[in-house]
Amino acid sequence: MGQKESRIFGLDALRAAAILLVVVSHVLGINTTMHQSRAVAFCGIMGVELFFVLSGFLIGGIIIRLMHANRFNTYKDLFHFWLNRWFRTLPLYYFFFFLYCFFHGHFFSQIHQHASYLVFMQNLAWNMPVDFFGQSWSLSIEEWFYLAFPLFLFGLYAVLRLPMRSSVLIAAFLFMAASLVLRIIHSPENSFLDFDQTIRKWVVFRFDALMLGVLMAYIKYEKPRLWHTLSSRSALAFIFLGFVSLFLAFAVQFLFVLPWLQVMIFPIVSLSVALVMPFFADWKNSHSLLQKPVVGLAKSSYSIYLSHAIPVTGIAKFPQLYHDAWIVSV
Numbered sequence: 001m002g003q004k005e006s007r008i009f010g011l012d013a014l015r016a017a018a019i020l021l022v023v024v025s026h027v028l029g030i031n032t033t034m035h036q037s038r039a040v041a042f043c044g045i046m047g048v049e050l051f052f053v054l055s056g057f058l059i060g061g062i063i064i065r066l067m068h069a070n071r072f073n074t075y076k077d078l079f080h081f082w083l084n085r086w087f088r089t090l091p092l093y094y095f096f097f098f099l100y101c102f103f104h105g106h107f108f109s110q111i112h113q114h115a116s117y118l119v120f121m122q123n124l125a126w127n128m129p130v131d132f133f134g135q136s137w138s139l140s141i142e143e144w145f146y147l148a149f150p151l152f153l154f155g156l157y158a159v160l161r162l163p164m165r166s167s168v169l170i171a172a173f174l175f176m177a178a179s180l181v182l183r184i185i186h187s188p189e190n191s192f193l194d195f196d197q198t199i200r201k202w203v204v205f206r207f208d209a210l211m212l213g214v215l216m217a218y219i220k221y222e223k224p225r226l227w228h229t230l231s232s233r234s235a236l237a238f239i240f241l242g243f244v245s246l247f248l249a250f251a252v253q254f255l256f257v258l259p260w261l262q263v264m265i266f267p268i269v270s271l272s273v274a275l276v277m278p279f280f281a282d283w284k285n286s287h288s289l290l291q292k293p294v295v296g297l298a299k300s301s302y303s304i305y306l307s308h309a310i311p312v313t314g315i316a317k318f319p320q321l322y323h324d325a326w327i328v329s330v
Contacts, residue, residue, distance in 0.1 A: 009291065010283030012298035014054055019301040021047030022135075023308050041192070042249040045200075045269065048138050049209055051305075053273040055142055056213020057281070059085075060168070063150060064221045067157065067164045078154045085146045089302070093139060094118075096306040100133045103310070120144060124203045135309055137201040144203050145210045149175060168218050176208040180263065188259035195255060199262055209270035216277045231278035238279075244272040 025043035
């Protein structure tokens with residue numbers, strides 16, 4: 001494969017935290033009170049943003065290492081990269097897609113009705129159904145990232161022959177700018193449900209979180225002094241992350257008082273995650289009792305993300321427990 005490296009405990013810890021936050025948000029959403037709804041918003045948003053920044057960081061690092069090894073120069077190299085990603089993500093995704101089709105009624109009619117999910121078009125620039133395979137919205141964003149960003153970067157680096165560093169920076173900033181501009185053009189939403197279904201979940205709006213992860217990978221491999229500086233000032237990064245977390249938990253209603261926040265909230269959240277990345281990426285090993293459960297949870301995070309909605313939805317069918325159906329798609 002040429003892309004493997006030894007596991008880094010800090011990154012496994014981030015991945016484990018991300019899946020725990022997502023699952024907790026869905027479990028709390030079964031029986032929502034005002035206090036719990038704040039926790040649902042915080043856990044759901046922060047958990048997914050962790051996944052996005054981490055994916056950008058890992059994929060960006062893989063591509064940069066391939067460039068250094070002269071293995072991102074031909075169309076065969078590009079296809080090999082895609083093939084590696086698809087073998088890692090698509091089989092389990094399609095397994096659960098067909099499983100959800102089976103559980104939701106007539107199998108073949110469900111496949112026909114939700115055929116857009118087969119090519120990750122369910123939320124490209126429009127709302128997806130809220131009652132079918134809800135968690136796939138973020139996977140669609142990641143699959144488009146795997147496809148579009150390497151292709152654009154390959155065009156700059158291998159076709160136009162721009163320098164490697166310039167290619168990475170240009171590609172990352174253009175993707176970030178595109179999502180930002182599209183969110184500016186899009187009218188502000190008036191409710192959290194509308195905001196959640198559009199600005200938060202349309203593919204075209206959400207590349208900047210992934211690009212911040214890519215930029216952190218660029219700093220790690222191309223600007224080691226800056227990386228060391230960021231790592232040595234992790235305390236400030238955690239303080240910033242804490243303030244952002246408090247906003248998500250207690251002041252998210254300001255998204256509808258200050259409409260510009262709907263444009264900037266996800267870059268702010270993702271930046272708060274990206275700035276703690278050096279601390280976790282430099283945390284190579286742990287000798288505590290948490291080592292095995294954290295690593296095990298991290299390894300299983302993708303399958304848990306795909307499957308956990310099944311038991312949560314089953315529990316939610318009990319009327320005395322179930323109030324907010326949209327939460328299942330966090």
